[in-house]
Amino acid sequence: MEDGLLSLKWNNHKTTFFDILRVLREKANYTDATIAVEGKFYPVHKLVMSTCSEYFSEIFERTPCKSPVIVLKDVRSQDMDALLDYMYLGEVNVNQNDLASLLKTAECLRIKGLAVPDEDPTKTKKQLLPDDRRESPPPKRRRHEDPSSTSQTLRPTSPPASSPSKNSSTSGTAGDRAGAQRTSSLPGTQSQDSSHDSSIDPPPMVKVEMEEAEDLEDGYRRDNSYEGGSINEGDGGDYGSEVSKSEHDPENYGGGSYAGPSLQQGGDLPWEEGDSSSFPPEGFSGDHPGGQQPQGDDDDDDGDGPLTVAAPHSSPNGPPLLTPISQARQCQLCLVTLANANLLRRHVEDHHFHIRKYDCAHCGKKFKRKEHKERHERIHTGEKPFACYICNARFTQKEHLKGHIENVHHKHGEKGLEGMGDLEDREDKDEEDMDLPPASSSSPPPPNTTSASSPSLAPVSSLISLASTASPLASILPPSTLLANTAAATSLTSSSSSSSPALIPASDLNMNQFTALYAPVTRKTVNSPNKHMQTITINFN
DNA sequence: CAGCAGGGGGCGA
DNA sequence: CGCCCCCTGCTGA
Known part of the structure; x- marks a missing residue:
């Protein structure tokens, strides 16, 4: 068998x-x-x-x-x-x-x-x-x-x-x-x-x-x-x-x-x-x-x-x-x-792995996330997309604006704030305003358009971006941030422009001004310790 | 204390 | 992947 x-x-x-x-x-x-x-x-x-x-x-x-x-x-x-x-x-x-x-x-x-x-x-x-x-x-x-x-x-x-x-x-x-x-x-x-x-x-x-x-x-x-x-x-x-x-x-x-x-x-x-x-x-x-x-x-x-x-x-x-x-x-x-x-x-x-594959185009500082890099690059570009609808103070981060409103305006009991709506509402308003540019119907407007239509808020980035080919400006600048916000802000522009960190029109920036604006930030970035890795940054000075 | 820079989690497309 | 949000730490007034 x-x-x-x-x-x-x-x-x-x-x-x-x-x-x-x-x-x-x-x-x-x-x-x-x-x-x-x-x-x-x-x-x-x-x-x-x-x-x-x-x-x-x-x-x-x-x-x-x-x-x-x-x-x-x-x-x-x-x-x-x-x-x-x-x-x-x-x-x-x-x-x-x-x-x-x-x-x-x-x-x-x-x-x-x-x-x-x-x-x-x-x-x-x-x-x-x-x-x-x-x-x-x-x-x-x-x-x-x-x-x-x-x-x-x-x-x-x-x-x-x-x-x-x-x-x-x-x-x-x-x-x-x-x-x-x-x-x-x-x-x-x-x-x-x-x-x-x-x-x-x-x-x-x-x-x-x-x-x-x-x-x-x-x-x-x-x-x-x-x-x-x-x-x-x-x-x-x-x-x-x-x-x-x-x-x-x-x-x-x-x-x-x-x-x-x-x-x-x-x-x-x-x-x-x-x-x-x-x-x-x-x-x-x-x-x-x-x-x-x-x-x-x-x-x-x-x-x-x-x-x-x-x-x-x-x-x-x-x-x-x-x-x-x-x-x-x-x-x-x-x-x-x-x-x-x-x-x-x-x-x-x-x-x-401490992967930091996103390099700042300006100082070379490395970031783990692209959004962090872009957020950081606002330091160099001078862009402060988030404007307080009360005092027109501008900030690089939304959280800064939020904190500002809460700490400065709300804490101090400024009146009339309730009617202004919350932060998100105002930002939505900003975007709506952006969709209604005075001369151009393109949305979002390119930086040059923004600079031309609103010179007082033109970001320094329109200058710096010349050196930052790796990151197109359009990707750095949120569409809701470049223009002056809302009618209320517009009404405050003349009075508050002195106190707000007004941006310098790119056309007005010469190299000395650029250096004056840029160098401190660069130094700060370089000196910023990173506990996870040694970041080699390019010092512009 | 306000402003600022940055890290990181949650979440939805 | 991008955005939102929270949080922490630092700095200078």
């Missing part, structure tokens, strides 16, 4: 599979997650990420949304590039100078084969077929193609055969463990394959490959119950197995202020209570026993409304064998659910 059983074997299955996977990655087909690093977004497949990283696997398992965006803070994009190559292709070529950083990132992300020993997928079946590897020529052996004899293959998770007892003998500080582990992965260290002679004449490129499991089987065994979770196995003692339990002790992770084990701090994530597997009790910096997360860098990652941000975590493995990178670049990971795409974008840009 079994004689009809046939074994159909796809000889090139692995190569085909990898090739298709590569194509899928290149075309971003069927991607169901996004890795965000340094402003770059990498569409990835959960399957691949989960396969290569138990950490990602756990994230995806516990992430309710179908297309999560994993924001990796303090991870270099080139490292992520390399790691993705590594995960998708099984190998990657990296500069040796970048190796430490790459490994550090791999540790943070618990990439199998780099920071976490990869399990032999067939080991559980006890039936590793020798010909399995023959039938799919692994591309990793291409390292021999490298003409440079200095090229070397790393087996980062190979057991630290030289010091396995050290791992178990010590109390298992993260530093020791990571050190021992990383020792094996550092080409410049002697514990790894001295036959490679890697410490001599460091090659410019290092090939990092995924290693098959049998290389790891003896001498290095993960003994925690968490499948692939712990990076710091070895002694099995302190948290390697403990993190697999749901009742891990927060104190183990250096206090509650820092959610060591990955996803602890977010606030409303479903996975937050209980286990969070895998992050070590202590970070590698060692300087911050209560959580090495710099205080100033984590100011806004908790309690972000609809955005749930998982706690950042440090490198799982302690010590900075790979210093100074490990000290300086503490890995942080934030998991952001795609509850609101807009908020997500803002969150990512504002909090994680």
